[in-house]
Amino acid sequence: MVGSALRNHFPLLRTMAVLLGFLVLIGWGLISVGRNYDKTGMKTEAWQWAPAHSFHDSAPPQDGWLPYASKPSIQGTGQVYWLKVPLERNPVRDPQLLIFNAVALTVFDKDKHLFTYDPSEHHHRLNLFYHWNLASLPTPLPSEVEILFDNRGGSRPLPWIQLLGKGDLIAHLIQKDTYSFVLAGLFLFSSFVAIGLYFVRRDRLHLYFSLMALCGCYASSVRNYLLQIFWDQPWLSYMELAIFPLGVFGFVSIMNEVFDSKHTRTLRKIRWIILGFTIVTIISAVFLDIVWFGWLLSYPLLTMFLITAAIVLHSIWAAYQDRQEPESVWMLAGFFIVTSVALIHVLRTYMPTFFGWVQDNIPLLYDFPFDILSIALFLFLVCLIRIIVYRFGIMNDQLKAFNQSLESSVQKRTAELRDRELELQEASTRLSHTMRETAEAIASSMVLEERHRITGTIHDTIGHSLTATIVQLEAAKRLLARDPKLAEEKLDASQGLVRRGLEEIRSSARLMRDDFSHYDLQAAITTLINEAEQTTGASIQSRISPLPDSLTTLQKRVLFQALQEGITNGLRHGGSRHFQFTLDTDGFTVWFRLISDGLTYMPSAFGFGLKAMSERVANLGGIMNVTPGNPGCVLTLSLPYAERPIGLLEGER
Template sequence: MAGIRIRNHLPFLRAMTALLGMLILVGWCLIALGRNDPSVKLLPRDGWRWAPAASFSETVSPAEGWLPYSEMHAGAGQDGAYWLSVPLPADFASRDPRLFVYHAVALSVYDGDRLLYTYDPNASHDRLNLFYHWNLAPLPAKLPSEIRLLLDNRGHSRPELSLRLVGKGELFSYLIRRDAYSFVLSGLFLFSAVISVGLFTIRKDKLHLYFTLLALCGCYASMVRNALLQLFWDQPWLSFMELTIFPLGVYGFINIMIEVFDAEHTFILRRIRWAILGFTAVTLFSALFLSAGWFNWLLSYPLLAMFLVTAAFILNSIRSAYRTRQGPESVWMLAGFFIVTSFALIHVLRTYLPSFYSWLRQNISFLSELPFDTLSVALFLFLVCLIRVIVYRFGQMNLQLKAFNESLESSVEKRTAELRERETQLQEAGTRLAMTARGTAEAIASSMVLEERHRMTGTIHDTIGHALTATIVQLEAAKRLLSRDGRLALEKLEASQGLVRRGMEEIRGSVRLLSDDSTSYDLVANVEALIAETEQSTGATIERNIHPLPASLSTLKKRVLYQALQEGLTNGLRHGGSSRFRFSLHADGEAVRFRLVSDGRTYTPSAFGFGLKAMSERVEGLGGKITVTPGAPGCVLALVLPVNEPSDATESAERQAKETVR
């Protein structure tokens, strides 16, 4: 049973192994690069002494009352100034020595009673992130036996003070070797954000939007989480605002989980994400306007509680999704969550609870060797997991498109076979009717039925054949372009959708004409409906002048007039590029006169196409005449039909033809 359980979790174990391997490799490289080199000497705290100071404005250190630095109890100096006496080694040789001071707020450096360097953030209204801000105090070329520092923490929860001796020329190479990786990470985060923005513009998937947010948070944090940046841009606010980025990153992290997993697994996360966004706004307001003491309290306690509660809910959501379906999404999200959450907890303790983290480091040797900014590395590995999920989703979409394409090809083949069979049946019926003509009226009716069905069949066949064939071409192009150019692939899919819709509209028009009730066919109403639909769908303008028609006008002639208008509008829009039409229909004595004038390209007389040829034959069969002449510009379609009362035989033939067509 245990072996079966392990095999069930093998994908997750493989993902965790890969992520941990990469994290250990990167961590080992950072530890190796961050080790002290001979050009930088860390000053041990064994010989340090301290004494209280009345204020930061003192200029003379006390002559007595000095105590060992190890006896300085926790919290001493948090609300006031104090002096620190630091012995200097005699064996440090540099032509331009400097004192590299880490984790100090306000300080002054003295050689005896001579002031060497001073910095007060209140004088320049600076806010400091003590983990990244540093001071570089010049020292005499001949080092004194000791120096004295006047320090004031100004209410900050200060991590342990760190002092190093370094030559000014060696400082740059030391920081490059130790912190250059952070700029590489920020570049990778920025590249990931740009790619994600591109995907979002194509697919409008919120997952890519929150991916961008998290990548930008990682980019900013990686860029300012180093001491090297201060060499190029000494702006303390840059690193200070990094303290407000963490809650915003948590907000993006939660939304990514919501987008990846189903709603049933993220119900609680959907509720608490707004609380996280509110906490982010409060943190930003506190960083800008509240005192350092209040801001430190907010980061030390509410933020830690927020992080732990959020991590518990996220873990529960991922665990629920993983137990339901152990697919690539839940496997990689769970593995990435463990990596980023573990190092986020270390980051929170080290940044917001420095005293507690110092105690942990004294008892866990591993933490002493750990590079400071491992959270950025862990966050980048989480983004790698998210990229794996996005790639998996693209693969699933490609499979769906492939299945849809195969189904569409099968449907086209089936419909084409049905149309061919129907055409064969119509041809056989036409042959039989021609051989067994039973009178003039029946022959005319049968011929009209066959012609109507043949025309309708050809129209539907051409419409659906063209639309589906063009759709297949577009889908094949989209399938090939999907992995190379997502935007162009989406355009091909949208073009396919437009082709199918246009084909469906043309088929509906043909079916509508067949299904009209021939016993109560209202020509004027149908013409008005056709004109309104054409104006709405194409934007063309159609001026009409329609007079009442004789009640004796047969239904077949009404249909011929309607189809003539339909054919004329279609040809004018499709072939002539027309946008304005003038249509008139009226009865003149013994004839009905039809006239349609279009603008656009001037008509060049030529042989009639399939539609006009069929229309001409039908008009002539009813004793009428059709003409197509050039306009100025455009085209003029004119039609004349007689309005004589039909004979009983002809009326009977018409009725039979109508019933057969229906």
């Protein structure tokens, strides 16, 4: 049973072993680099301490010194105290006193002031794990120095002091902490790559990956001693305390994106609680009193971390048991590594007193690198990169399957098109047998249409001529007895009208046979109006705008015949004596309008002439309307035309 279980979990155990091996290897390297330096602090056996009145004491006390080996209670009470530190003769260039775990301090050589740092004067807040003070010492070295410490009411670790040269310090810090900036660069590069993938694919997993990488970049940049050499700004390392919950939010959000929704119901709720706690923590770091901010980090943050770790572990383990695929294996292995190291980091950073007690019972923790969390976080991001690569592999397989399916569909569609082509060829053969019958039917239809067109044209021409002739003959009949000469003139006019109507018939016949390319519409309309006024005595007011050259002869004839039909109907049926005629264009349409007086038009079915005219207008794409006037009748017509002559358009093609 045990062997079978181990085989089932072998991928997980193998992945955890690899990650743990990398973590131990890197941690051992960091310990090796810093061992010779970190163990060379000054011995505390000869130190002495004495209580101080305030941080503003101007000189150390002359008596009252107590042995420092008694582990004074001043660390827990936040009392201001003096510390007397003997200095060994050390032949170093530019001697310096390196001091850790001090909030505010002043260094004296007897009554001579050497160095002072007070964070309240600079509005600084300190992360004592990464803040240090460097006091310059005179040469030759004094036998001892007195240091005034003020922990500002908080419980602080015991001071750690070392005598060394400034050049040696800088060289060692470069050797020891350069890797953290390299790691920060890797985090930053990973963040840029992830945010680029997010903008391409809109996958929120890449967005949260970028957030965690940015948190790792910031932590690696400030979680070292070397940064203070280049930029002595304590706020940078201090805000690292508040950035940690933001990294936890990114961590939980990544879990929420990686696993199915059935495994992340609780995570979806808790991550917004973590985000709210993160915002509160960041605001508190800036505005809240340092004592209360320390309480917020020591208790609520630790509680939140432990609860979140338990919920995430439950979700990952459920997903792993449900389906042991690479995603759950790598996420579970990465979770164990980063959570274990983060727990040590939280205890050391936010509960230093408790962690000191643990260190006393587990001495191995004394050698545990403080910034190993950045390495663990980077290993977790490596796990996440492995998952992203795995997902890209799945997507690649899906694309291959889709490509194969597409090729199969194309082949199937090609075969269908070939069958369709054969069917079309057969249909074409059958169609060719019926083309003659179709052509004959079309020819018959064209003959009927042309007959109808000719009939309408002759009707318009003869109707107008005969109407005017009838008017002249009736006038001659009435004048024959009274004024034979005037009656004879009326008869001559009637004869001219008949001849002119005959000429119009011949002209229409030639137009239909030859389709003259030139027809002067404006001149023809002017002649028609003059003849109508002379022969009928009617008054016709006209306004004709310049007409476009692109009007076809057929369009011109339709406009002319519409005017002819309108005047004829007004004289014959309406008894009209006055007409108003306008012909305008707007660049695309010819607008025809004829208003007559006389009897008010009553809408009814068109007679033969108007019906034929309406059909001709419609065939040219236009619209004709006949509406009542006030009194009389209004004939309107709109006829679209091309912007350029048809001949030019055909020449361009």
